[in-house]
Every structure is written in structure tokens, then in C-alpha cells.
Amino acid sequence: MLDQSFSTENLRRIFDLENRTGNYLEGRFFPHIEKITQRIKDKKRDLRKLNAERGKYAPDVFQAKRAALYDKLNSLKEKKEKQFGKALEGLNMLARRVRQRKAAILAASEKEESV
Numbered sequence: 796m797l798d799q800s801f802s803t804e805n806l807r808r809i810f811d812l813e814n815r816t817g818n819y820l821e822g823r824f825f826p827h828i829e830k831i832t833q834r835i836k837d838k839k840r841d842l843r844k845l846n847a848e849r850g851k852y853a854p855d856v857f858q859a860k861r862a863a864l865y866d867k868l869n870s871l872k873e874k875k876e877k878q879f880g881k882a883l884e885g886l887n888m889l890a891r892r893v894r895q896r897k898a899a900i901l902a903a904s905e906k907e908e909s910v
Contacts, residue, residue: 801890806883825882831875838868 821829
């Protein structure tokens with residue numbers, strides 16, 4: 796069972812669980828991250844294409860092209876992870892502000908009731 800607090804780690808866990816079940820929430824909630832995801836998919840496709848055309852290149856040229864694609868792919872993955880972390884942290888901060896506001900309203904209403 797998941798801890799139901801709005802921490803960044805829990806939000807990430809929920810997001811990952813939904814992705815595993817086929818519910819890709821990126822486009823729905825994080826369109827700027829979905830664009831990076833599409834670029835990652837494109838790089839993976841380029842890698843598959845390069846591997847399929849391996850015989851067309853000299854081994855050193857193939858390795859250089861492959862290394863360049865992997866470098867770009869890893870760079871995109873890092874960028875996505877960083878932006879996703881920021882987005883989840885923003886959600887966490889928003890949830891925290893809502894909880895604080897709700898607590899303040901409840902405290903004020905209890906104070907009025909006791910008067």
C-alpha cells in the first residue's frame with residue numbers, strides 16, 4: 796500500500812505505476828515533458844535504424860555514430876528527469892500550500908465556533 800502523502804517521491808511512484816499499466820500521463824499533465832519523450836523515442840528509432848544499417852558503415856564510423864546517438868539519448872533522458880522532478884516538486888509545493896490554507900480556514904472556523 797502506498798503512503799498517501801503528497802511527497803515528490805510518492806507522486807513519482809504513482810506516475811510510474813500508471814505508466815506501467817499503460818496510462819501515460821505525461822501528455823495530459825506535463826506537455827512540455829511529453830515533447831522531450833517524443834525526442835527520446837525518435838533517438839531510439841534512429842538507433843534501431845543505425846543498427847539495422849550496420850553493414851553500410853565502417854566499424855569505426857558506425858561506433859562513432861552510435862556513440863553520438865547514445866550521448867544525445869542520455870542527455871535527453873537527463874533533461875526529462877530534471878524537468879519531471881521540477882514539475883513534481885511544484886505539485887508537491889502546491890499540495891502543501893493547499894493543506895496549509897485548509898488548516899488555516901479550519902482553525903479560523905473553530906475559533907469562530909468557540910466564540
